[in-house]
Amino acid sequence: MNTTWKYFIFVFTFIYATDGEKFRCDYFYSHFAQAWFKYHVVPLTWQDARLMCHLQGAILASPTTREIKTVMANYSGVHEIFTGFHSTFSKGNYYTVDGIPLDEVPHEWADYNPSNSHDKQDCLIINSLGQLSDVDCSFPRPFMCYKKKVDAVNVCGTPDPEYRLDSRTNKCYKFHTVPRQFKRAHFACSAEGGHLAIINSDEEAKVLRELFAKYPAHTMIGNFWKDVAFIGFHDWDEHGDWRTIHGQTLQEAGYAKFSPGEPNNSTAGEYCGSIYRTALLNDLWCEKHFAFICEKRPDFPAVCSNEKPFDPIDPRAFEVSENEEQGSSNDTTLDENDS
Ligand SMILES: [Ca+2]
Ligand SMILES: [Ca+2]
Numbered sequence: 464m465n466t467t468w469k470y471f472i473f474v475f476t477f478i479y480a481t482d483g484e485k486f487r488c489d490y491f492y493s494h495f496a497q498a499w500f501k502y503h504v505v506p507l508t509w510q511d512a513r514l515m516c517h518l519q520g521a522i523l524a525s526p527t528t529r530e531i532k533t534v535m536a537n538y539s540g541v542h543e544i545f546t547g548f549h550s551t552f553s554k555g556n557y558y559t560v561d562g563i564p565l566d567e568v569p570h571e572w573a574d575y576n577p578s579n580s581h582d583k584q585d586c587l588i589i590n591s592l593g594q595l596s597d598v599d600c601s602f603p604r605p606f607m608c609y610k611k612k613v614d615a616v617n618v619c620g621t622p623d624p625e626y627r628l629d630s631r632t633n634k635c636y637k638f639h640t641v642p643r644q645f646k647r648a649h650f651a652c653s654a655e656g657g658h659l660a661i662i663n664s665d666e667e668a669k670v671l672r673e674l675f676a677k678y679p680a681h682t683m684i685g686n687f688w689k690d691v692a693f694i695g696f697h698d699w700d701e702h703g704d705w706r707t708i709h710g711q712t713l714q715e716a717g718y719a720k721f722s723p724g725e726p727n728n729s730t731a732g733e734y735c736g737s738i739y740r741t742a743l744l745n746d747l748w749c750e751k752h753f754a755f756i757c758e759k760r761p762d763f764p765a766v767c768s769n770e771k772p773f774d775p776i777d778p779r780a781f782e783v784s785e786n787e788e789q790g791s792s793n794d795t796t797l798d799e800n801d802s
Contacts, residue, residue, distance in 0.1 A: 484769045486613045487519070487620070487656060492769035496530035499610040499769070502538045506603035509586040511650075512545050513560055516608035518654035520622055523547035524609035525559040526589055527568050535607055536593040545606040546595070548587035554579070557587060570595055619759055620766050621656060626759055629670050635759040636660060638674050638692070640683040642752035645735040648693045649708065657759030659695030661707045662718040662742070671756060672742035683754060691747055693755035696736030698746075703729040705736065705746075713744070720744060 484492070490499040499521070507515060509523075516523045525547035526532030538544060547560040557565035565587075573594040578584065584597035588604060598604075619626035619635035626635040635657070643651060652659050662668050671694070680689035695708040696716075703726070705713050713719035722739050726746035733746035737753065747753065 484613045485616050485766045486610060486622075486769070487764040488767035489764055490521070490608070490610065490767075492767075493530075493534055494769075496528070496534050497611075498531070499613065500524060500534060501608045502544075503606050503608065506542070506605050508603050509545050509549065509551075509600035509606075512604075512606040513547070514650070515654050516606075517560075518651050519608055519656075520613075521608040521610040523560050524607040525563070525568075526570070526593065526595075527559060527563055529569070531609065532589070532593045535589050536591050538605075538607060539589050539591045542605050543588040543590050543596070545604050546587045546589050547609075548595070549600065550585045551600060554582075554585065572596070616766050619761050620764070621759070623655065626655075626657075626757075628761060632664075632667050632670055633761070634667075635761055636670065636674055637757045637759070638678050639755050639757065640678055642683070642685055642687045642754055643693075644752055645693050645697070645747075645749040645755075648753075648755035649695075652695075652755070652757035652759075655757060655759065656764045657757040659693060659708055659736075660756040660758035661695040661709060661716055662738075662744075664717045668718055668720070668738075668742040671738060672740070674756065675738070675740050675742070678754070685752075687752050687754075689754065690740050691737045691745060691753055693735060693737050693747065693753050695758070696744070697749075698729060698734045700734070702734060705729075718744075 486492075486499050490501045492499050501519070501521070503512070503515065513523045523545065524531065524535055526535050535544065535546070548557045548565055549560070550557050571594050573590055573596045576595065577597040579597060583599050586598055586600035587595045588598050589595055614622045616622050617624065617626065618628045623637070625637045627637075628635050637655070637657070639648065639651060649659055660671060662671065675692060683689050696705055696713060697708060698704055699706055705726070707713070707716045720743055722741065722743035722745050725744060726733065729746040733748055735747050735749035737745045737747040739745055
C-alpha cells in the first residue's frame with residue numbers, strides 16, 4: 464500500500480472514530496465546525512445565557528475558530544447574538560467563558576466598537592458578518608450553546624453523572640448541593656432536561672429520603688439551612704393552595720404528607736415547596752437559597768446521534784467559508800482544529 468492510501472485510511476479512520484457521539488436532540492451537530500450547537504431564540508441576559516449553557520452541559524459559544532464563527536454568524540441577524548467573550552472580571556480584557564483570550568483569536572470589530580459606552584459594556588455580540596461589538600451584559604439577547612465533545616450519555620440520557628436512575632420509579636434524580644432560590648432551582652432543573660422533583664407516591668418519597676441521606680450537612684458548602692431541599696410544588700401565588708409545578712394538587716399527584724406543624728407560614732411568606740430529610744413536605748421561603756432535587760425522565764430530552772445530524776445551516780456554512788477563503792487569507796483558526 465502506498466503512502467497516499469495509508470494517509471487516506473488514517474484520515475477516514477480518524478473521522479469515523481470521532482463520529483458516533485450522542486447528545487440531546489435540541490442540539491444539532493455541525494460536521495463543518497465539528498461540534499454540537501443549540502440556538503436559543505429566547506433572549507436572556509449574558510449571565511443567564513452562560514448559566515443556561517453550563518447547565519445544559521455545554522458552554523456559551525464563542526467564535527474561536529473560523530468554522531464556529533461562520534455557524535454563529537449564520538444565526539445572528541436583526542437580533543445579534545451573545546458570544547462567550549466577556550470582560551466581567553477585568554474591564555477591557557476579554558476571555559471566552561472557558562478562558563481563551565480574545566487576543567489569541569483572529570477577530571474583527573464592527574464599526575465604532577469596542578466603545579464601552581457608559582462604562583457598562585462587558586460582553587461581546589457577533590453580527591451576521593462575524594464582527595464583534597461590546598454591549599451591556601444585562602440586556603437580554605439570543606445566544607448559542609456549544610459542545611465540542613460529548614462523553615457517553617448515561618441511562619438518564621445525559622452526560623451528567625450526577626443523574627442516577629432509580630428502578631423503583633424509573634426516573635432519574637440529582638441532588639443539587641449548590642443552593643439556589645426556588646425559581647433559579649427550577650431554571651437549573653429545566654436546563655438539565657428535568658424539573659424540580661415531584662413526589663407521586665410513598666415509594667418516591669422513600670427514594671428522595673434515601674437520596675437526601677447521601678448528603679449530610681457537612682457535604683454542602685455555604686451558610687444555609689441544610690435540612691430542607693426545594694422540590695416541585697408551589698402555591699402559584701394563591702397563598703396556601705398547594706399544587707405541583709405541573710399543575711396537580713398534591714393529592715392528585717399522589718403524595719400530600721406535610722411534616723407535623725407544616726405548612727406553618729404559607730399565608731405569610733413561605734410560598735414554595737420543599738421536603739425535610741424525612742421527605743415530609745414543608746413550605747419554605749422562595750427567595751432564600753436552599754439545596755434542591757431535580758427529577759428527569761430517562762427519555763427526555765431525546766438523545767440524537769451526530770451521525771444523523773440535523774444541521775440546517777451547514778450548506779450555507781460551507782458557502783460562506785469558501786467566500787471567506789477567497790476574500791481573506793489571513794483569517795486562520797486556532798490550533799484546536801489542527802490537532
Ligand atoms: Ca415524580
Ligand atoms: Ca414551613
